Amino acid sequence: MPPEAAEPPRGRTRRPVLAHVVGQNIGLILAVAILSASIVIFAAMFVVQQDRLPGSFEITSTVNNTMPLALAAIGQTIVVLTRGIDLSVGGVIDLTNALAAIFLTGGVWHMAVVSVLIVLAGGVAGLINGLIVGFGRLQPIVVTLATLSILQGLAIRVLPTPGGSIPAGYTAFLVNTNAPTALCFLALAALGWMGFRRSRLGVDVFAIGNDEQAAIALGVKALRTKIIAYTIGGMLYAVAGLFLAASATGGDATTGDDYTLTSIVAVVLGGVNLFGGRGSAVGAICGAFITTMIVNILFFAHINPLYQSFYEGLFLVIAVVFGALIGRLVRGGR
Amino acid sequence: MSEAPVAPAEAAGVVGVRVVSKAFGGVHALRGASFAACAGEVHGLVGENGAGKSTLIKLLGGRLPPDTGSVMLDERAVRLSGTADAARHGIGTVFQELTLLPWMSVAENLLIGREPRSAIGLIRRGALAREAEAVLAGLGIHHIDPRALAAEVSLAERQIIEIARVIIRRPRILLLDEPTSSLAEREVEWLFARIRELRDQGTSIVFTSHRWNEITAIADRITIFRNGQEVGTFTTIDEAKAITLMTGRRVDALYPSLPPVPDGAPAALALAHGSLDGRTEFAFSLAAGEILGIGGLAGQGHRELFLGLFGAPALRRGRISVGGKPVRIANPADAIRAGFGIALVPEDRKTEGLLLSLPVRDNLSLPLLRRISRLGVIRGGAEMRMSREMISGLGIRTPTPMQPVGALSGGNQQKVLVGRWLLAESRILLLYDVTRGVDVATKHEICELMVRLAGEGKAILFYSSDTEELAHLCHRVLVLRGGRIAAELNRPELTAESIVAAAMRDAA
Ligand SMILES: Nc1ncnc2c1ncn2[C@@H]1O[C@H](COP(=O)(O)OP(=O)(O)OP(=O)(O)O)[C@@H](O)[C@H]1O
Ligand SMILES: [Mg+2]
Numbered sequence: 001m002p003p004e005a006a007e008p009p010r011g012r013t014r015r016p017v018l019a020h021v022v023g024q025n026i027g028l029i030l031a032v033a034i035l036s037a038s039i040v041i042f043a044a045m046f047v048v049q050q051d052r053l054p055g056s057f058e059i060t061s062t063v064n065n066t067m068p069l070a071l072a073a074i075g076q077t078i079v080v081l082t083r084g085i086d087l088s089v090g091g092v093i094d095l096t097n098a099l100a101a102i103f104l105t106g107g108v109w110h111m112a113v114v115s116v117l118i119v120l121a122g123g124v125a126g127l128i129n130g131l132i133v134g135f136g137r138l139q140p141i142v143v144t145l146a147t148l149s150i151l152q153g154l155a156i157r158v159l160p161t162p163g164g165s166i167p168a169g170y171t172a173f174l175v176n177t178n179a180p181t182a183l184c185f186l187a188l189a190a191l192g193w194m195g196f197r198r199s200r201l202g203v204d205v206f207a208i209g210n211d212e213q214a215a216i217a218l219g220v221k222a223l224r225t226k227i228i229a230y231t232i233g234g235m236l237y238a239v240a241g242l243f244l245a246a247s248a249t250g251g252d253a254t255t256g257d258d259y260t261l262t263s264i265v266a267v268v269l270g271g272v273n274l275f276g277g278r279g280s281a282v283g284a285i286c287g288a289f290i291t292t293m294i295v296n297i298l299f300f301a302h303i304n305p306l307y308q309s310f311y312e313g314l315f316l317v318i319a320v321v322f323g324a325l326i327g328r329l330v331r332g333g334r
Numbered sequence: 335m336s337e338a339p340v341a342p343a344e345a346a347g348v349v350g351v352r353v354v355s356k357a358f359g360g361v362h363a364l365r366g367a368s369f370a371a372c373a374g375e376v377h378g379l380v381g382e383n384g385a386g387k388s389t390l391i392k393l394l395g396g397r398l399p400p401d402t403g404s405v406m407l408d409e410r411a412v413r414l415s416g417t418a419d420a421a422r423h424g425i426g427t428v429f430q431e432l433t434l435l436p437w438m439s440v441a442e443n444l445l446i447g448r449e450p451r452s453a454i455g456l457i458r459r460g461a462l463a464r465e466a467e468a469v470l471a472g473l474g475i476h477h478i479d480p481r482a483l484a485a486e487v488s489l490a491e492r493q494i495i496e497i498a499r500v501i502i503r504r505p506r507i508l509l510l511d512e513p514t515s516s517l518a519e520r521e522v523e524w525l526f527a528r529i530r531e532l533r534d535q536g537t538s539i540v541f542t543s544h545r546w547n548e549i550t551a552i553a554d555r556i557t558i559f560r561n562g563q564e565v566g567t568f569t570t571i572d573e574a575k576a577i578t579l580m581t582g583r584r585v586d587a588l589y590p591s592l593p594p595v596p597d598g599a600p601a602a603l604a605l606a607h608g609s610l611d612g613r614t615e616f617a618f619s620l621a622a623g624e625i626l627g628i629g630g631l632a633g634q635g636h637r638e639l640f641l642g643l644f645g646a647p648a649l650r651r652g653r654i655s656v657g658g659k660p661v662r663i664a665n666p667a668d669a670i671r672a673g674f675g676i677a678l679v680p681e682d683r684k685t686e687g688l689l690l691s692l693p694v695r696d697n698l699s700l701p702l703l704r705r706i707s708r709l710g711v712i713r714g715g716a717e718m719r720m721s722r723e724m725i726s727g728l729g730i731r732t733p734t735p736m737q738p739v740g741a742l743s744g745g746n747q748q749k750v751l752v753g754r755w756l757l758a759e760s761r762i763l764l765l766y767d768v769t770r771g772v773d774v775a776t777k778h779e780i781c782e783l784m785v786r787l788a789g790e791g792k793a794i795l796f797y798s799s800d801t802e803e804l805a806h807l808c809h810r811v812l813v814l815r816g817g818r819i820a821a822e823l824n825r826p827e828l829t830a831e832s833i834v835a836a837a838m839r840d841a842a
Contacts, residue, residue: 020481024439198456203446210435217397217433218446219418278437 027271027279031286034269038293045300056179063180064247066292068093068240072259073266073284074189075126075236078196080267082229083209083276084133084140089237089263091151092125093256096241098155101164101251111170119238125151126234130227148260155253162252166245174246182243186285193281205229209276258309265312266291268319291315347406348373348538349394349425349507354403355562356389358741360733363389365562370406371538373506376529378553379542381580382773383745384731386562387542388430391511394540395427396420426505430512430542430744430771434492436485441466443484444499469502474524489516494524501528508532508539512744514548515771518631518799519834526552544745544773545800546573581775589806590778590785595624601658602793603643603762608652610635610642614818615651620762625784625794627808629801629823629833634814636797640766643795645669656762670701688747690740694732695721697739698754724753728779745772752780763787763794770799781807805830813837 015023022029046054072089079086096118103114125147132143175182196202204225207215216222240259245251270287272279291312298311347370356364364386371377379387392398393405396414404411407423414420417427434443441463442449450461466480475498478491487495493516500508510529514522529539529552543549549556550573558565558579565579604619620626628636642649645663654661663669689697698721699712721735730749732742739750752768765784769777784807788794798804804811805828813821813836821836 014479015482017481020439020479024483195456198459200455203442203449203457206438207435207446210437211433213431214433214435217417217427217429218435219416219421221418273437277435 025280027273028283028286029271031270031283031290035286035290035293038290038297042293042296042300045297049300060177060180062289062292062296063182063186064175064177066288067175067182067185067247068244069259069262069266069291070186070285070288071189071236071240071243072263073270073288074193074281075233075240076263076267077270077272077279077281077284078205078229078236079140079233080272080274081205081209081276081279082226083212084226084229085144085264085274086126086129086230086233087141087144087260088125088129088147088151088234090257090260091148091155092122092234092237093241093244093259094155094253095125095151095158095256096122096238097245097256098159098164098251098253100166100242100245101159104166104170104245106167108169111167115242118242119235122238122241123231123235126231126237127227129234130230133230134223134226152254152257155256159251159253162250162255164251166249166251168249171246171249174243190282190285197280201225201228206277209278211277261309261316262288262291262312265316265319268316274320347371348408349540350406351390351393351400352404352406352411354390354393354400354405356386356393356398356401361741362562364393364400366403367559367563369557369564371507371540373538374533374536375554376533376539376541376552378549378556379540379559380544380546380549380556380576381559382731383749383771383776384743385559385580385773387559388511388743389562390559391427391429391509391540391542394420394507395425395429395509397427397429421503421505424506425509426500426503426507427509428496428500428511428513430515432492432496434484434496437483439463439480440478440482440484440487440495441480444469444480444495444502446499448503470498473498473501473528490518490521493517494521497525497528501532506537508537510539510541512542512544512771514543514545516799519801520631520838522548544771544777546576546774547802577774580773589803590782592625592785592807592809593623593789595621595809599623599791602656603795604655604658605643606653606655608639608642609650610638610817612650614816616819618812618819620793620795622761622791622793623788624810625788625796625808627804627811628795628797628814629804629811630814630820630837634837635817636814637766639814640764640795640797643669643764688739688751691738693736694725694730694739694742694750695735697750698724698735701754728753728783729776745776748772749776749780761792763792765794765796767797767799769803777803801830801833804833 043054046052046058072093076086076089099118099121100114103118104111105114129140129144129147132138132147133140136143174185197206204215204220204222207218207220208222208225212222237259241256244255248255266287267279267284268274268287269290270279270281270283270285272284272287294311294315295308298308299305303311350368350370352368353366354364354368355362355366363384367386367390369379369390379390381387389398393400396417396419399413405414406412407425412423414423414425420427435446438446444466445462449457450465452458463480470476470478470480475494478487478495484492484495493513497510497513508529513525517525526548529541533539533554541549541552555567555569556571556576557567558576560580560582568576571579599621601619602622602624604617606617607615608617609615618626628639630636639649641647642652643654643663645665645668648664654663661668689700695718699717718735724730725732725735728749730742730753731746739747742750748768748771752765763784769780772780781803784794784796796804796808798807808828809825811823811828811833812819813823813833815837820839823832823836
């Protein structure tokens, strides 16, 4: 007979706190790692072709180019965490971008009020998504696909041809081209995210993404939480629309279309689980930057920009497969 | 022994229902049932699978509203709008289906809704884990790491967290729906100690279980349910009488007698150099016609062993041979394709093994689709006939074979899980806790079936969290501890006590 077990029947050894932190944030850690790698690759290509390291100009333009996607990705994260998905991102950005091109005029206060109204308009679009998903008990993918088309149509009505103009002061405030001040906005967003995670609402969002029925049994108001999640999402896409208008210094009712796909790419690259309940907006921000870096790298590799979406799709597939593999490794085959 | 029924109306009830009915589609879960529990009592609720116990608990816990009739609190009819509302009335519930959030930490689960918060209302995450640790320690739980994810701890530990989460909210009415279904003896004792404390403080406790010894150990009064109605409430009642009332018929001695393993029966399954952790090794062999029990405390590697033999995932090390021939099992398909029937009833029927939204028929026929198909097309007639046979043979309570499995009561889902493997006619059955959560009569039927199958020459490897069952139903029991076989118990000395003693004995 085999020898007696040495350890007592119970009393498992505890894993150190750090092991938990790493294990539970593996998606985020991976996103940071991929981002670092892509920055290194980009810098190397830059050095080879330009004989110098990327400087303040490159950093500023990368940050400014990424801002809209980063914001959209945060919104998408919140929706995905509830075990939903939001395809209307592109439509909201189109519409708010068009509205900005037309109504953003005049003095500081006027522009501030218009901006707030535009963000609220995004919120209303999200609210409608949330109401239909929640009360209609419909698949988010179907609902938001429908609202995507509707919003795109509305955007074209608002701004049939690209045009309008954004006051230079507005552009300078949101997308300063001299220094990466937009990083402050990102820091603010990250801070907001940390508050969200530690709030009642944040816990509810994670809870329904984990297991909606269980969350309801625990007293979470699932319906209300979902509606709020989609609404916040809509508002963040609207902010993305404003940033986009500011950096383009004009409006275009189709410029947001790509963001439906890229926001999902960013979210997946950022380690957010598409089945809800796990992930971080900080990861999604990293995911957004990874997406931009990939575009930059493709540019330096002299790849035709027409193939950009091909590569984005490719990276989405790779990210999904990779994420699933890592998840399986971390859970040890459980 | 006095067996005078106590009419529910006589006692001053703290919580209860008055002539409630509840139907799901065409299924009447409750039909004009009444029930009342008093302060400072443990009220046992028993009945067959599908009798309506969980539905009653869900009404009392605010999870579901009654169709007709009312939920009573302090002798007044109330309308509970949800579990949060029930909590405001001092009602705390442990539902039969666990409600832990898998990707959140133990601490977050435990303290959800009452996390330590900073001045501006944000959760203090460091304090959260420390508080959870303290709260658990206060309940005498030291072995669960509050920083682990709920998905990372064992089923028994999840159950304990679930119970702890409710208890620390100090409910004056505590509803426990099969809280012991995945607990081992020691943990049941822990729970009973907590229940007694709360009862002595005046808490009203409703407790359901299919284990009669638990009911007699803890319940002050017992209410029996049958077919969605109460049959009676008793202060004392013996098991045979209770079973008759639950089932409406006589069910004889619980454990069938076991035919001996024929001399020189060939080994059906042998494992050599098996290892769960890559460090410790063990070996055993299982003869055709033998029921070999695997005992020991929860979390000692039983689950890993059963899954390992089934290739889901494969054992860390070990040579498996079937009928004397070595086989390689890397995944469940191997296990099935190699022509031998390792059959496994998973631990957590909620998430593994059942396709909840598919009909009972499809769930039953899943492992034998190949056998009942012609040219890749399922012969619907054969499928329907076989599932009907199984449904009546095991007494699965479902209106039709086309009912989605998810809509059955917990115990009936379990019967589907067992039935499937019996239909598949495997030669080696790995039965992991198959009687957990099934009612007395079904348990009896499953036990008889096991003995009958062994008699027909099938080899059965059997784990049960119920030690009594192991002692009565097995020819031999191997006690696992720390990933190795700590003891092998054979017939005369094989008793529940000897199994427990071997499981707990410290290193010699
Ligand atoms: N959500 C539902 N949809 C359809 N039918 C249901 C649902 N919940 C319960 N039922 C049915 O109602 C009946 C009573 O179920 P309930 O879960 O209350 O039984 P139970 O006494 O708790 O049984 P068990 O001991 O197996 O847990 C069963 O026939 C079950 O199939
Ligand atoms: Mg039940």
